[in-house]
Amino acid sequence: MKIFETRTAPNPRRVRMFLAEKGLLEQVQFEQVDIQQGENLTPEFVARNPMKKVPVLELDDGNCVAETMAICRYFEEAFPDSPCLLGETALEKAQIEQWLRWIDFYFMMPTGMCFQHTTGYFKDRMTPVQAWGEECGKSVEQFMHFLNDALDGQEYICANRYTAADINAFTTVAFARVVNLRIKPEHSHLQAWYDRIKARPSAQA
Amino acid sequence: MKIFETRTAPNPRRVRMFLAEKGLLEQVQFEQVDIQQGENLTPEFVARNPMKKVPVLELDDGNCVAETMAICRYFEEAFPDSPCLLGETALEKAQIEQWLRWIDFYFMMPTGMCFQHTTGYFKDRMTPVQAWGEECGKSVEQFMHFLNDALDGQEYICANRYTAADINAFTTVAFARVVNLRIKPEHSHLQAWYDRIKARPSAQA
Known part of the structure; x- marks a missing residue:
């Protein structure tokens, strides 16, 4: 799995902290996107997230998930044995x-x-x-x-x-x-x- | 269960449609709040939702849940036999x-x-x-x-x-x-x- 992110931006940090608390950081490869230089506006990036925002999760089968909390939701549901951060009941x-x-x-x-x-x-x-x-x-x-x-x-x-x-x-x-x-x-x-x-x-x- | 709402506002309508698709409308009693007259600004209402917004779900034990999608999430999780609207996998x-x-x-x-x-x-x-x-x-x-x-x-x-x-x-x-x-x-x-x-x-x- 790959996450396209910008290390200094707050939304990618939310995802990294979420993964760290779950012990899942090493499941993911991080690729940096320079948003101030507009690397998030290229056709390749827009194909991953039409909203042109970071972070974006790309699964090994090519499926992409944009939006911080949707990415967190994916990990919460796909790794049910990791610490629960979105609730049990x-x-x-x-x-x-x-x-x-x-x-x-x-x-x-x-x-x-x-x-x-x-x-x-x-x-x-x-x-x-x-x-x-x-x-x-x-x-x-x-x-x-x-x-x-x-x-x-x-x-x-x-x-x-x-x-x-x-x-x-x-x-x-x-x-x-x-x-x-x-x-x-x-x-x-x-x-x-x-x-x-x-x-x-x-x-x- | 009770939902405090304003019938003409769009967020309460999201919740009503969600419940209707799940066949759960009759599980809930709806109470109207006149937001233009400021009925959502009273201490009683603020105790249910400090953000002073509709809708709010009040459970029979007095617990309250504000925010449209949090209310929908409650029904999705509490009634797993109803049609799934937030995803399976x-x-x-x-x-x-x-x-x-x-x-x-x-x-x-x-x-x-x-x-x-x-x-x-x-x-x-x-x-x-x-x-x-x-x-x-x-x-x-x-x-x-x-x-x-x-x-x-x-x-x-x-x-x-x-x-x-x-x-x-x-x-x-x-x-x-x-x-x-x-x-x-x-x-x-x-x-x-x-x-x-x-x-x-x-x-x-």
């Missing part, structure tokens, strides 16, 4: 998915939009809307505050154990520094949780 | 999730943002950015074109059968009319697929 799976979507919609996506719309990083291929980027930055701050409250008295975000929700929130906190959005001194629960997740070997994946 | 589950996320990120979300940022529907509780709403409208048109091409020679969006991807794309096409984004005459594959999905009883749920 129906309720647990649903509650983890609820958190994954909150993190995507209210945290990761506005962080990415703040980055894309205020820094001009991809201005050769999109129309940045500065005012929207700034609104997104405010949403990110609100979500960090919400997450801090949710982590009061809890070691992990949900399900009483380490899950994909911890990975996705952790990589977003790390990524948010590129737009100077950081954990505030008063967010002690969020900071303690961040330090716990960072101390695991998977954070270096 | 690891590859199928991953490819359906890829499509669900493409539909969410490139179709449903920009449609919702075009609505929220150009019509001022929620201007009492958010800062609309007109230019961003207009950019989102262009993304929606591009995705409809992409979807039309993807449906050339295919009865359903993925996995060679009716899945949640069909539900989510169908409800988005229907919703996009509120911002006057419609299937174009040249998108014959998309139109034929839309008519097929609409002809199923679940489209009336």
Whole structure:
């Protein structure tokens, strides 16, 4: 199996941490794609993912799976003996998915939009809307505050154990520094949780 | 079980169609929430979903699950004998999730943002950015074109059968009319697929 990724980007990091926690990193060969140079816009890449994004998983039979969480889902289902990160029971799976979507919609996506719309990083291929980027930055701050409250008295975000929700929130906190959005001194629960997740070997994946 | 929803909104419709296809509509009691009047902003509602969105599933034991796809995931896992809409094998589950996320990120979300940022529907509780709403409208048109091409020679969006991807794309096409984004005459594959999905009883749920 091969994963096309960009090592410095946050979504590929989510997948690498997921695989590291499952002990599956060595099942996969990683191929680097330089997105700033537009290597993700070539016909070869678009054939793998028409949305032109990293990461993309290519299976040995040539089937491709794009989208971070779809790739994680593949490994969760294909390797059922590895540690479970998306839930065991129906309720647990649903509650983890609820958190994954909150993190995507209210945290990761506005962080990415703040980055894309205020820094001009991809201005050769999109129309940045500065005012929207700034609104997104405010949403990110609100979500960090919400997450801090949710982590009061809890070691992990949900399900009483380490899950994909911890990975996705952790990589977003790390990524948010590129737009100077950081954990505030008063967010002690969020900071303690961040330090716990960072101390695991998977954070270096 | 109870679902708090707003009958006219697109996300609750996704859940109702999902339940209808599974034959599970009668398992659930539906309670209407008037979002324009702000009934989703009350402390009682926020206790069920801190993000203040519909739909929310409340189980008989009081546990709540927010987020459309997390609710669908609950029913998919809790009723394994009902028709499968999120995939059987690891590859199928991953490819359906890829499509669900493409539909969410490139179709449903920009449609919702075009609505929220150009019509001022929620201007009492958010800062609309007109230019961003207009950019989102262009993304929606591009995705409809992409979807039309993807449906050339295919009865359903993925996995060679009716899945949640069909539900989510169908409800988005229907919703996009509120911002006057419609299937174009040249998108014959998309139109034929839309008519097929609409002809199923679940489209009336």
